Amino acid sequence: MINYSALLRSYDLKVTPQRVAIVEELYLNGHMNIDDLYKKLLSKFPSISLATIYKNINAMIEKVFLSEVKIANTKSVFELVKEEHAHLVCSECGNIEDMILDVSSILTEANNRSQFKINSTNIILEGLCCSCNK
């Protein structure tokens, strides 16, 4: 069991029931867009407003506690910041999975063949997930 309040505090964010719920949803679901979050939280807080969701998401991004994942042809989703990883996205159902990839060969190649000094990667692999591949 995770202590969401302590997690929030460790990122310098005041604890409120709404914030705890946001973090809990993201922790349990991995990736969610604004609407998903809003609908989920509405059942717990019937009078929560979208403005509250936006303000909190932005505050959490500011503290580098959350990050936004931009995917082609899809609304952005948000996730808790963790170890760098790639996203596998199903082009059929939109399902998103995390995978920690060995990117050393790509990094070496990019650093050797360009003038860039690369320091982070953002990799999205698109395809069909297990259930949509049938």
Added chain:
Amino acid sequence: MINYSALLRSYDLKVTPQRVAIVEELYLNGHMNIDDLYKKLLSKFPSISLATIYKNINAMIEKVFLSEVKIANTKSVFELVKEEHAHLVCSECGNIEDMILDVSSILTEANNRSQFKINSTNIILEGLCCSCNK
């Protein structure tokens, strides 16, 4: 010298001066966002409207002649469709460079370690470009 009109026709798009100018700008600049395009075209067509830019960009995306590149903390940019490639993005100045990468090792890894059947990659490498690295 490129024949932009023929290129448009080959993608089943009627030729108009505005469209030729859009393709020309994208061809010359590689990656542009809507505002960049609008400002550039304004000097050639003082009464062009943003609606025209949007309609044309969407039509070209529809025909898979253009594609949208979504980059974190930045407005989307558009580019002419070509061979699959990664994007090197400078976190300082926003400069974007294309690079054709060997992604076979990553693809193998993803296909082996997940249930996904991957069929395309979308790779953004962030770092400092040559001039910003000084």
Added chain:
DNA sequence: CTCTGTGCAAAGCGTTTGCAAACGA
């Protein structure tokens, strides 16, 4: 007690739509 967060309503901004006139084929 003080400062921050919440919820509401309004404002803001980027994008899309409807329509009449202009244009391409």
Added chain:
DNA sequence: TCGTTTGCAAACGCTTTGCACAGAG
């Protein structure tokens, strides 16, 4: 000529802002 595109204005949807009240520390 006929169907498509353009440019304008209005509409739309998502996100942000201002403010009064409530809640956290």
